[in-house]
Amino acid sequence: TTMKYQFPENFWWGSASSATQSEGAAFDGGKGDNIWDLWYQEQPNRFFNNVSATKASTFYQNYQTDIALMKEIGHNTFRTSFSWSRLIPTGRGEVNQEAVAFYGKVIDELIANDIEPFICLFHFDMPVAMQELGGWESREVVEAYADFADVCFKLYGDRVKHWFTFNEPIVPVEGGYLYDFHYPNVVDFKRAATVAFNTMLAHAEAVKRYRAQQLDGQIGIILNLTPSYPRSQNTADVKAANIADLLFNRSFLDPSVKGEYPQELIAFLQEHDQMPACQEGDLATIAAGNVDLLGVNYYQPRRIQAKLHTVNTDGPFLPEWFFDYYEMPGRKMNPHRGWEIYEQGVYDILTNLRENYGNIPCYISENGMGVEGEEKFIENGQVKDDYRIDFIKGHLTWLHKAVQEGANCKGYHLWTFIDNWSWANAYKNRYGFYRLDLETQTRTVKRSGEWFAQASKANGFD
Numbered sequence: 001t002t003m004k005y006q007f008p009e010n011f012w013w014g015s016a017s018s019a020t021q022s023e024g025a026a027f028d029g030g031k032g033d034n035i036w037d038l039w040y041q042e043q044p045n046r047f048f049n050n051v052s053a054t055k056a057s058t059f060y061q062n063y064q065t066d067i068a069l070m071k072e073i074g075h076n077t078f079r080t081s082f083s084w085s086r087l088i089p090t091g092r093g094e095v096n097q098e099a100v101a102f103y104g105k106v107i108d109e110l111i112a113n114d115i116e117p118f119i120c121l122f123h124f125d126m127p128v129a130m131q132e133l134g135g136w137e138s139r140e141v142v143e144a145y146a147d148f149a150d151v152c153f154k155l156y157g158d159r160v161k162h163w164f165t166f167n168e169p170i171v172p173v174e175g176g177y178l179y180d181f182h183y184p185n186v187v188d189f190k191r192a193a194t195v196a197f198n199t200m201l202a203h204a205e206a207v208k209r210y211r212a213q214q215l216d217g218q219i220g221i222i223l224n225l226t227p228s229y230p231r232s233q234n235t236a237d238v239k240a241a242n243i244a245d246l247l248f249n250r251s252f253l254d255p256s257v258k259g260e261y262p263q264e265l266i267a268f269l270q271e272h273d274q275m276p277a278c279q280e281g282d283l284a285t286i287a288a289g290n291v292d293l294l295g296v297n298y299y300q301p302r303r304i305q306a307k308l309h310t311v312n313t314d315g316p317f318l319p320e321w322f323f324d325y326y327e328m329p330g331r332k333m334n335p336h337r338g339w340e341i342y343e344q345g346v347y348d349i350l351t352n353l354r355e356n357y358g359n360i361p362c363y364i365s366e367n368g369m370g371v372e373g374e375e376k377f378i379e380n381g382q383v384k385d386d387y388r389i390d391f392i393k394g395h396l397t398w399l400h401k402a403v404q405e406g407a408n409c410k411g412y413h414l415w416t417f418i419d420n421w422s423w424a425n426a427y428k429n430r431y432g433f434y435r436l437d438l439e440t441q442t443r444t445v446k447r448s449g450e451w452f453a454q455a456s457k458a459n460g461f462d
């Protein structure tokens with residue numbers, strides 16, 4: 001039988017997580033420290049309820065159980081990341097054999113359960129030794145990352161067919177160098193621009209290394225795209241929205257898919273004296289970093305209007321000098337996370353990719369709803385998260401429409417599989433198909449997990 005929303009054959013149904021957010025064992029198995037371990041040592045009170053990554057959901061010990069649970073709710077794909085500091089504790093040099101064995105077992109277990117592993121090589125977790133060299137401000141770190149990527153391709157490239165260089169590379173730029181929610185908590189636009197540029201170089205170097213090995217698989221990048229909607233069609237509003245789009249979306253989207261930066265972005269950076277240092281050969285490197293596959297994380301749009309007041313230019317130069325956010329009346333909100341829910345955003349993104357980015361093969365690599373105090377919705381031992389089912393269905397409906405019109409979207413991954421540790425927000429907002437009991441580590445499927453199992457089985461829903 002055909003469902004009202006029937007998805008293409010071999011559609012990817014699954015979820016995503018990351019190493020630091022799920023493994024635990026932050027100081028075990030020979031892992032080196034990353035910036036999250038360091039930041040917690042320095043400022044534990046910056047983390048919600050003072051909870052560190054050591055409290056992540058024990059995937060390191062319990063991956064077999066967890067993979068069985070994935071299978072139970074219809075996963076045919078799962079994305080996680082490799083922890084750089086687990087595999088290479090100081091970022092470069094000796095490879096940790098315990099980690100090699102661990103990731104090998106995870107991959108084999110996924111494949112044995114017919115779950116295709118999607119592996120990302122950097123999900124916010126810079127090794128401390130690399131941060132000490134300057135993090136993404138340093139070209140040495142770019143090289144070390146490319147070597148780390150190379151090691152991963154050699155070790156697992158025979159079994160892993162879908163690789164991603166970075167998850168949301170703009171987030172460490174925003175968090176670490178503009179808005180103070182990631183280590184090293186710097187506020188400096190020019191340094192942020194350098195970090196962004198060098199991350200793109202690191203991405204492209206890794207793509208080159210992957211292609212040089214002539215493996216049978218694909219390499220991509222995962223970007224969080226935030227459609228930037230102007231308050232009105234007035235020139236000033238449109239211009240403001242365009243600047244937000246250039247800075248937050250196109251700064252990574254254009255080089256990853258088209259191999260080049262938008263001229264308007266370069267002009268903007270030059271005009272404001274914020275250009276990162278570019279060396280000979282860099283642009284050729286970036287041109288070679290065009291991806292086979294794009295992961296799109298979509299949570300919320302940006303509602304933008306022209307600045308209402310003149311900016312105080314005594315403070316640090318920030319993107320917000322050029323636009324204001326606008327609270328559109330009547331917009332639907334997730335009150336817990338404070339993010340707007342706008343399902344049509346998925347359609348707008350996919351249509352933009354189809355029309356302006358050569359219809360690059362893509363999938364929704366994250367979408368999800370974080371809810372605080374989810375225990376309120378427990379009945380008979382289960383979280384009855386009908387709001388999450390509505391959320392997923394709403395987004396899938398628009399995804400379906402985009403695909404009907406020719407968008408090249410191959411799947412949908414929820415953020416996330418089991419409620420996971422979320423950086424400085426720790427366990428404030430729960431996102432999982434499974435509820436995690438923090439005391440006992442018990443996993444209990446939520447109603448959304450059961451719904452997802454059915455949708456995956458039917459490859460659609462009514």
Ligand code: BG6
Pocket residue numbers: 018021167168171224297337366370415421422423425429
């Ligand atoms: C995405 C990240 O930006 O959002 C994840 O890739 C993160 O790592 C997720 O956990 C949810 O964020 P938060 O802050 O609401 O927990």
